[in-house]
Amino acid sequence: MSSLLAVGSVALDSIKTPFGVRERCLGGSATHFSVAASFFTDVAVVAVIGDDFTAEDEAVFHEREVNTRDLQRIAGGKTFHWAGEYGFDLNSAQTLDTQLNVFGNFQPKLSPEARKSPYLFLGNIQPTLQREVREQVDARFVAMDTMNLWIDTTKDELIKTIGVVDAVIINDAETRQLAGEPNLIKAAKSILELGPKMLLVKRGEYGAALFTRDSYFAIPAFPLENVFDPTGAGDSFAGGFLGYIAQTGKIDDMSVRCGIIYGSIMASFNVEEFSCDRVRRLKPKEIRTRLEQFREYTYFEMQESASLKTVSVKTPAR
Numbered sequence: 476m477s478s479l480l481a482v483g484s485v486a487l488d489s490i491k492t493p494f495g496v497r498e499r500c501l502g503g504s505a506t507h508f509s510v511a512a513s514f515f516t517d518v519a520v521v522a523v524i525g526d527d528f529t530a531e532d533e534a535v536f537h538e539r540e541v542n543t544r545d546l547q548r549i550a551g552g553k554t555f556h557w558a559g560e561y562g563f564d565l566n567s568a569q570t571l572d573t574q575l576n577v578f579g580n581f582q583p584k585l586s587p588e589a590r591k592s593p594y595l596f597l598g599n600i601q602p603t604l605q606r607e608v609r610e611q612v613d614a615r616f617v618a619m620d621t622m623n624l625w626i627d628t629t630k631d632e633l634i635k636t637i638g639v640v641d642a643v644i645i646n647d648a649e650t651r652q653l654a655g656e657p658n659l660i661k662a663a664k665s666i667l668e669l670g671p672k673m674l675l676v677k678r679g680e681y682g683a684a685l686f687t688r689d690s691y692f693a694i695p696a697f698p699l700e701n702v703f704d705p706t707g708a709g710d711s712f713a714g715g716f717l718g719y720i721a722q723t724g725k726i727d728d729m730s731v732r733c734g735i736i737y738g739s740i741m742a743s744f745n746v747e748e749f750s751c752d753r754v755r756r757l758k759p760k761e762i763r764t765r766l767e768q769f770r771e772y773t774y775f776e777m778q779e780s781a782s783l784k785t786v787s788v789k790t791p792a793r
Contacts, residue, residue, distance in 0.1 A: 478516045479721040481509045482583050482608050483598020483620075483710075485522040485546070487532070489558035489572075490749060492565070494703045500750035501535055502557060504598030504620065507707030510754050511714025511741040512596075513539035514762060516721040519589055521545040521608075523581045525552035535751055545586055552577035565705045565746075566679040583608050594721040596713060597640065601625065602633040609639055616726055618642040618675075618717055620709065626653050638670035641726075644713050646677045659684075675716065675735065677709045683735055692732050697743035697769055704749045708742040711754065715741030740765045 481504075488502035505522040512518045519542035524533075526548070536543050555578035559568040583604060595612050597605040597619035609617055617640040625633050626649060633653075637643055643666060647659055654662035663674050663686035674686040680702075682695040716738035723730050740762060747753045 478592065479512055479518045479594040479596065479717060480521065480585075480589050480592035480612065480614070481505045481512065481518060481596045481598060481714075482521040482605075483508065483596070483600055484555050484578055484581075485520075485524050485528070486555040486557055486578075487528070488556070488706060488750070490704055490706055491560040492704055493561070493563055495749065497704070497749040501532060502706060502750060503555065504600075504707075504710045506535065506751065507710035507745065507754075508596055508598060508714040508717075509541045510535060510539050510751050511711040511745065512718030512721070513541050513714075514741070514757070514759065515715070515718030515737070516594075518542065518718070519545065519592065521583050521585060521589060523547040523549060523555075523577050525549055525554040525577045528554045535755060538755060545584060545589055547584060549577040554578075559706065561705065565702055568706070585611055594717060596620075596717050597636075598710065599625075602629050602636040606632070606636040606639060609636070616641050616717075616720060618644055618713065620644050620713060621649065621653075623649055623652055634669055637666070640671055642673045642675060643671050644675040644677065644709070644716070646679070646709065650674070650676050660686075673731065675713075675738075677712055679705070679708075683712065683739055685731065685735055687728075690728060692735070694736060694739055694773065697739055697765065698772070699743055699747065702746045705746050706749075707751070708746050711745035712738040712742040715739070736766070736769060737762075740769060 483504035485506050486503035487499050489498050505520045509518045509520045553576040555576055556574040558572040559570050561568050590612050592612055593615040595614040595617045599620045599622050602625050605619055619640045650662045651657055654665040656662040656665055666674050667688055676684045680696050685692040716734040719734040719737040744753050744757055
């Protein structure tokens with residue numbers, strides 16, 4: 476039994492950025508998440524693929540020892556395909572084409588072993604399916620992702636699903652959209668009232684923020700000179716976060732904060748090349764090195780309290 480179960484999409488993407496073009500490259504929430512999480516714990520993936528998904532494509536899972544027993548292959552079908560283009564603002568993509576293919580009729584099938592997984596990630600799939608999976612898995616900790624499509628089209632179902640998970644992991648625009656509130660702090664408070672214990676807000680090049688009912692924590696993004704493809708960064712972030720939590724078995728405040736830092740580090744590697752290319756070549760030593768760099772970049776110690784100047788303010792005559 477794997478300690479961490481990921482349910483989501485496996486895709487073959489076509490991506491264009493200002494730095495190049497890649498056709499038929501590995502993508503999907505379950506792919507990016509499971510590869511990132513596999514550096515920390517044993518991972519199993521539940522997804523659906525078509526006959527066009529080759530042994531070479533599937534090799535990414537085997538390289539990282541990701542359990543694919545519940546990876547469904549549909550005979551005669553085609554794998555989910557997404558085509559997108561990024562401009563110089565790499566925080567948002569323009570969707571050029573979406574072909575759901577076998578993913579359009581995806582019904583997650585969980586083996587008895589999968590149902591016993593203590594940690595569960597519900598990738599960006601239809602909220603009703605997310606909730607059905609959650610009801611089948613007696614997990615200790617459950618995190619979910621979602622997107623603006625489900626907020627627009629199935630908001631009531633999405634709210635029900637949010638009410639049965641421990642953590643929601645979404646970006647800042649989705650946070651505001653879901654809550655109907657432009658202020659991020661107020662929006663986060665509104666979402667926490669729906670039931671989850673914590674909200675993790677992905678802020679792209681600006682980092683990430685953690686909200687709970689009684690605490691707040693924020694980190695910057697790891698500074699990078701080369702960002703080629705942000706596709707899958709959010710799922711890599713979730714993989715690093717939940718992979719670390721599953722490894723430690725702790726869900727206290729400090730462990731969650733450390734998990735967010737590891738999530739940010741995994742996302743930083745993901746964006747340095749197209750698809751999973753950079754993460755596939757990643758070594759544990761590189762993760763440890765970037766962790767120490769992150770610690771150095773964000774550390775400060777007050778040497779001496781500032782002496783603050785007091786001025787008298789005269790009340791204007793009326």
